[in-house]
Amino acid sequence: MVFGLSVSMAMLSMGGEAHLNPAVTIAMTLTLRLRPWRAILYVMAQLSGSLAAAALVLGLTGDISPTVNQLAPGVQVYQAVLLETLVTFQLVLVVLATTHLMSSHPSLSVLASLFVGLAVSLGHLQAVRSTGCGMNPARSFGPAVVTFNYHTLWVFWAGPCAGACLAVLLNDLLLRPRWGCLGDWWAELKEFFPSEQLDTHSYTP
Structure with a gap:
């Protein structure tokens, strides 16, 4: 629960649009809410922050092994991948829903941050005993x-x-449709790049 609250506070302190998780950054890039070059910078910053935090904890405590995500005894690799997929799926779905909410009602950013924090807490309650609950590749x-x-x-x-x-x-395809087909998504994606960088002849919608 504390982990979830810390995520909520981080989002609030950064205006409700904090990018703390590469999985969320990837989702925002795929939905064309974030430009690819900015996404790369975000992920680099996330990984750098993770390294700095891990080094700090190691320096302060001398033992960081309890924070390493590992499979619990008896948990198979495919089970771990599936569990990590599911807990991250619900987190990113909540992030996308709250992003939609804040775009319509910016004043609800506090509520949106709390929802994301609760999603993080829910994931940990479900997966912490099996995988340590990664949910965030940078973490x-x-x-x-x-x-x-x-x-x-x-x-x-x-x-x-x-x-x-x-x-x-x-x-983006079922709950809150933004595109009628893959071709619509591709057309919007091309606006992110100069036309000469995309080979439109090799694409078939």
Whole structure:
């Protein structure tokens, strides 16, 4: 619960639009709410922040192993990937819903931040005993790098990224449709780049 509240406070302190999670940043990029170059900078900042935080905890405590996301005994890799996918799916879906809410009612940013924090708490209540609940690839990245424990790090990237993509598909194609077909999405994507950088002849809607 404290983890969820800390995310809510971080969002509020940054105006309700904090990018703390690469999975969320990927979702915002796929939905064309965020330009790719800015997304790359966000992810770089997220990973740098994770490394700095992990190094700080290691320096203060001398032991960071409890913060490393790992599979609990008896949990298979496919189960861990599926669980990470599901908890991140619900988080990103809530983020997309609250983004839609704030675009219509900016005054509700406090409520939106609390909803996102609750989604983070819910994910941890469900997954913390099985995987430590990565949900955020950056959160898993720092401790893994500092401890040189990369064995299952890919799980905490694959699951959250898959969950983010599924949330985008459900939200923007079914719950709050923004495009009638893939061609509409592609046409809007092309506006992000100079025309000569996209080979429109090789694309078939």
